[in-house]
Amino acid sequence: xxxxxxxxxxxxxxxxxxxxxxxxxxxxxxxxxxxxxxxxxxxxxxxxxxxxxxxxxxxxxxxxxxxxxxxxxxxxxxxxxxxxxxxxxxxxxxxxxxxxxxxxxxxxxxxxxxxxxxxxxxxxxxxx
Numbered sequence: 001x002x003x004x005x006x007x008x009x010x011x012x013x014x015x016x017x018x019x020x021x022x023x024x025x026x027x028x029x030x031x032x033x034x035x036x037x038x039x040x041x042x043x044x045x046x047x048x049x050x051x052x053x054x055x056x057x058x059x060x061x062x063x064x065x066x067x068x069x070x071x072x073x074x075x076x077x078x079x080x081x082x083x084x085x086x087x088x089x090x091x092x093x094x095x096x097x098x099x100x101x102x103x104x105x106x107x108x109x110x111x112x113x114x115x116x117x118x119x120x121x122x123x124x125x126x127x128x
Contacts, residue, residue: 005121006042007119008119011118011119013074015030016071031077032078035081035090035091036090038079038092038122039082047092047094051095051127053126055079055103055124058109058120059109059118061112062113062114062115062116067110073108079122084098084103
């Protein structure tokens with residue numbers, strides 16, 4: 001099975017549950033930007049069309065501050081949407097849909113890497 005690890009340009013999650021603090025326009029703008037970035041990065045990585053895949057968002061952090069991985073799901077959603085849709089000019093459709101039949105989305109992970117700066121990656125793995 002093939003696997004692609006895509007370096008994301010963010011040190012912290014760009015889409016957060018309370019990121020807009022009630023401002024729906026601010027939140028929508030962050031979702032759109034995350035989706036656009038993912039589409040461009042998927043094109044650059046030359047992700048092919050797949051029958052099925054699994055996706056894992058990982059936030060690599062250099063300290064042991066307590067963080068809630070649930071909050072990363074707000075960033076994962078627009079990234080997966082960009083990989084499964086052909087609606088937006090920025091999207092890069094690699095699977096038919098982001099439903100479980102075509103895309104398995106794992107709970108986002110937070111990985112401690114001592115002394116390293118914060119970074120985020122998205123791993124896409126082909127499934128049979």
